[in-house]
Amino acid sequence: MKSMLLTAAGLAVAGPACAQEIKPLAEARLRYEHVEQDGLAQDAEALTVRVRAGVQAATGPWTALIEAQGTMAVVDDYYDGLHGAATRPLVADPENVALYRAQLQYKARGVAVTAGRQRIALDDERFVGNVAFRQNAQTFDAVRVELTPVKGFKADVSYAWSARTIWGVEGNAARQAAVGGDNVFANLSWASPAGTLTGFAYLVDQDEASVQGYRLSSQSYGVRLAGAQKFSAAAKLSYQASYARQSEYGGNPNDYRTGYYLLDAGLEVSGFKLGGGYEVLGADAGAALTSFQFPLGTNFKFQGWADKFLTTPPDGVRDLYGSIGWGTKALGPFSGVSLQAAYHRFESDRLVRHYGDEIDLLASGKLGKTTVSLRYADYSADRFATDTRKLWLQLDWNL
Template identity: 30%
Template sequence: MKGKVLSLGAAALLAGGAFLLSGQTNSANAQDLLGVSFIDNVKPYLEFRPRYEYVDVDKSGNKEANALTIRTKVGVKIGTVLGVQGLSAVLEAIDVSALVDDYAPQKAGYETVLDPDNTRLTQAYIAYSLGNYAFIAGRKYVAIDDHRFIGTVGWRQMPQSFGVLAIAGKPIQGLDFLLAGIYERKGITDTPEDWSRGKVLNADWQLDKMPIILDVNYKVIPQLRIKGFAYLLTDIHNTYGIKASGKVDLGGIKVSYLGEYAKQTDPYENDNRDEKPDVDTDYYRLKVGASAMGFFANVMYTYFGDGDVNKKEPGFSTPLATLHKFDGWSDQLLAGAAGGFDYGMKEWCISAGYKNPTIGKLMIAYLTFDSDKDPGTIGKSIGSEIDALYAKKLTKRLSFLAKAAWYDADNGYYTGGNLKGDKDVTKYWLQLDYKY
């Protein structure tokens, strides 16, 4: 507890001390002596996010999980550093504390909730803007597109962040790009799950063997945006893909669409593995949605290619994605999406809801999962799931969320030779989120 108090006190100084550092004091300071302020245009921010999570896994042998956790985020955005126009910085710390800790990894014998006690410097980076370009160095959140391949995992109390050296820009009208090298990964826990079947995600990447991110977007017309990408992950795989998306207004009914294809091959660089992985698989996703007068509905089909079980080659995988956002909120497909489905996976997701500032947002989704190839020892049907959500902004700064997931297992699926998703799962969440 003493360590928690000290860490929270340091976080409070991070925000409160920003006012002093910006020169808002009557005593002599660095600005008086040097004629320049170290930092200026300082904007502190704060978030408190308490959440209750319940997990029940049928016939698992573990007790039901009851987790009441709170996320305390303290940060500061510094608009000007050393008086240099265009040079800015961000510092942020997060503390996750368990108020009710009847869950693993806090206690053995309970179901898992991946929100253990933790305190971390989540963001610490500098950025330099010059015209239509920005240069970034340091630890920060990286959220690309809709988080399908690389995201922040912001649903968990401790988000995912990366150490990056990056350049982003808009060289011409309608075109923007991101080119980044990753030299560090901080997952949602200090000992993240080893989704990659090696120990590469638990270690920092080398500066000379860092994963490379290239993301290019071009707005062809207001109704069409094309994206090309290459995510070259050391020790894991290279992913190359293309995506087309857009929205069309049909007389009051707004129709959205998305089509995405990606191919995975051997990684361009091998660092922490004894042998270079042999990867040859693909993925695609199709989605159509419509909205009118507050009502909305979506249909999405997702395909994950299989691997070669005999050669222990993994299927298509997205280990750096915000996985909770996809493939069901119960997270029963998470291990396969992150590490690869041995026999592939085909998913249908149908969702519908209503959104109104007065009432809030209500949504329900139905998902089905099947293996692409026949596993032989079990059937192709993995299972199905129903997800439900209600969200409401209570005040300008305070919001409420209630969410539930019911996973109905059938045969489950194999990933890395291990059977997953073969047990029924029920999860509930209640959350408040205050931001200042």
């Protein structure tokens, strides 16, 4: 498998000599993050820069790609999860220089096969995602096969032998640079008139003793429906529903069974948006890591941006949330302007105890090739974690 990665990387480098199309890849991100957390005497101040650069070469049905990334801390008054003592809040963006992607893809009518280090983001990224918000993101050493034999049907199956984590090349102990294992991600979807109906099986094999003693290995099976209905040119209703069951897998010494479900809907009328939903991460008997877990998901997208529930508590989580927003194509010098506010009420699934509440705010817009965003999260603790406030100012530039 490692030789396949080297082959993909070599072809990406050599490809331009014989390619019909060569495309440079370049992007950069500058982010300021401030965190105040009760229980810690000092706040976190992080000013980080992330740069990615590479090249993509294509000829006929073949495409080769190689891309490197580097993250630098201009202001490093924060705990990055790897270095020093946790006397300040965690900002999970350690400095890093690494190979981000190196892949070879064959794509023809009805089939696409991708081998090498790649991004894999399935459905809403709840189970398998790229964790794109973090500077170092998450990729997989994998082989992915996507088949569309007839219009509306798709089979998407990946075998990943390594998850390249957000902790970068210096990752260690429970926060390793890469977590090996025999992971299988399988999706079968149908684009029905009501929305895309997907059946899925995610077999997560975290084959590293230092990563929670194998206790993040799990098998999840479920179904998801996501769709939208337009009432007029200015009004649209979007919705999604998901259900899954999870149990131990691979070397996981725990013996548990638990469930997950999500109900979510949003109404958009002339740029104004109103949404809400209910997400439940079930618990078994209340032991650690026997509740529904998402070790490979883009968890920042769910259950509030304060990151209090990246690892599901032993008694599970019930998240009742609502949001309001507004968007417009242009406002002054900005395009694609968006404003959003969300409220979350968190409870345990087992014993139904109030964990806390969170308010999240976001404003974003685009200036040329640069996206500017201002984000804020305020978690008010009751019976779980501690009061935490986070502020981000971020600039994203793409070639």
